[in-house]
Amino acid sequence: MDEKILEFFTALLERLSGISYTTGKEYLIESRLNELALSLGYKDINELYQSIVKKGVDSKLLNEIIDALTTNETYFFRDYHPFEALRTHVFPELFKKREVEKRINIWSAACSTGQEPYSIAMLLLEHFPRFLQTYKITILATDISQKCLEKAEKGVYNQIEINRGLPVTYLIKYFKQDGAHWYIDEKVKKLVKFQRLNLLESSMRLSEKFDLILCRYVLIYFSEEIKKKVLIDLWKLLNPGGYLLLGATEVPTVTFSDMEKKLIGKTIFYRKKD
Ligand SMILES: C[S@@+](CC[C@H](N)C(=O)[O-])C[C@H]1O[C@@H](n2cnc3c(N)ncnc32)[C@H](O)[C@@H]1O
Numbered sequence: 001m002d003e004k005i006l007e008f009f010t011a012l013l014e015r016l017s018g019i020s021y022t023t024g025k026e027y028l029i030e031s032r033l034n035e036l037a038l039s040l041g042y043k044d045i046n047e048l049y050q051s052i053v054k055k056g057v058d059s060k061l062l063n064e065i066i067d068a069l070t071t072n073e074t075y076f077f078r079d080y081h082p083f084e085a086l087r088t089h090v091f092p093e094l095f096k097k098r099e100v101e102k103r104i105n106i107w108s109a110a111c112s113t114g115q116e117p118y119s120i121a122m123l124l125l126e127h128f129p130r131f132l133q134t135y136k137i138t139i140l141a142t143d144i145s146q147k148c149l150e151k152a153e154k155g156v157y158n159q160i161e162i163n164r165g166l167p168v169t170y171l172i173k174y175f176k177q178d179g180a181h182w183y184i185d186e187k188v189k190k191l192v193k194f195q196r197l198n199l200l201e202s203s204m205r206l207s208e209k210f211d212l213i214l215c216r217y218v219l220i221y222f223s224e225e226i227k228k229k230v231l232i233d234l235w236k237l238l239n240p241g242g243y244l245l246l247g248a249t250e251v252p253t254v255t256f257s258d259m260e261k262k263l264i265g266k267t268i269f270y271r272k273k274d
Contacts, residue, residue, distance in 0.1 A: 001030045005049045009033060013069050016062060017144050018200050018226040021069075029069065036068040067147040071221065074112040075164035077119045078216065079248050085264035086120070086212075087127050090243050094211050095131050097241050102134060107210040108141040109199060109234065110218035114152030114192070115161070117141035118184055120214070121191040122174050132191075140210075142197035153194050155184035200226070203233040211239050217247040228254045235259070235272070244270040 009029060010021045021029055030045065037048040040061075052061075077083050094104055108117040117139050124132055131137065143149055162171060162182045175182045197205055199218065213234055219227045231254050238244055245267070246252065252259075258273040 001026065001033075001045060005045060006030075008049065008052075009065070009069075012057075012062075012065065014223070017066055017070070017198065018223070018230070019070065019221045020223045020226070032068045033065075036064060040064070063146050067145050070145050070148075072112045072145060072148050073217070074115045075161070076115045076166040076170075078116065078165060079267075080165065081266040082245055082248075083119060083123055085267040085269070087123060089264045090212065090269065091124070091128060091131075094241075094243075095128070095135070098135065098211070103136045104131075104138075104212070105208055105210045105239075106137070106139045106212045107206075107214070107237070108139065109197075109202065109213060109215040111141035111143050111148075111152060111194070112145070113148050113161075114141065114155065114194070115157075115165070116214060116216065117152075117192045117194075118155070118188055119165075121188045122170050124191065125174070125188065126170070137191070139192045141192050141194050142202075143194075144196070144198045146196060149194050149196055155189050157182045157184070199230050199233075202230075203236055206237060209237055209239045209242075211242045212245070213238055213242070214245045216245065217250070219246065219250050224253060238272045240272050240274045242272050244272075246270070 006026055006029060014020050033045045033048070037043070037045045040048065042048045042051065057065075098104055106117075106120060108120065111117050120139055124137065141152065143152070157175075158180060159182070162175070171182075174185045174188050176185070177183075199215075215230075215234055219230060222230065231252050234244060235256055240258070243262075244252075248267075252270060256272075260271045260273055262269045262271050
């Protein structure tokens, strides 16, 4: 692909989403954009670029570019041990801490196609049903990709997606099969609220604060500067006593005086001191 076209799309993506494509990933951009260009009726990426230069780019096309260039890899109960730590330690502690207000806010930031927030919802249904009756528990699930959110909201998964990470007991209890599709139960669905949100704008767009924030496997795509900005915003949105969970390979590149690192089982959480 022409250097100028590559630069145009990588700069556009970074400005819109914070995602910075590193050198060596040109093939990925090229193949993803070529696929998008073909699906929009262009001969190739070159033709799509020429059309943008001539006519500009509307919000629908911007969304399609974001959808095409984001990596949406996810699966149910990803890494498993964080969910064990949530079950054995974090949720019991949060329920105790909030026994007066009886309110817990959870945020799955960058939720992709919904497996992460639905895993949390199933965990609560399975292990904390009493608290679902007596507490107001919200699970907000956000992502920048409209396409991912549409799939997440439907809650319909194929056999490959179901086979990844989902314990069979959960499959039997919380899914219904229809041919090649698995439909997540309404009682799981109704616990999760999906919303489009760019992590670069979260501090402006969200007014509530959270007791648990999951922001996993997305910071890895950001430059150091953006990563820092996003972490500062996430930290502001965390309640005292609340927990931040990152991906297993991710470490915060900025620390705060009220941040404590807690190893629970095999999982590192970042807790905001009370
Ligand atoms: C690899 S997936 C991780 C999904 C899930 N958190 C997990 O760990 O399984 C990364 C997600 O981040 C989303 N994303 C990328 N940049 C974003 C941004 N600026 N704001 C919100 N979501 C973003 C992508 O659309 C994608 O769905």
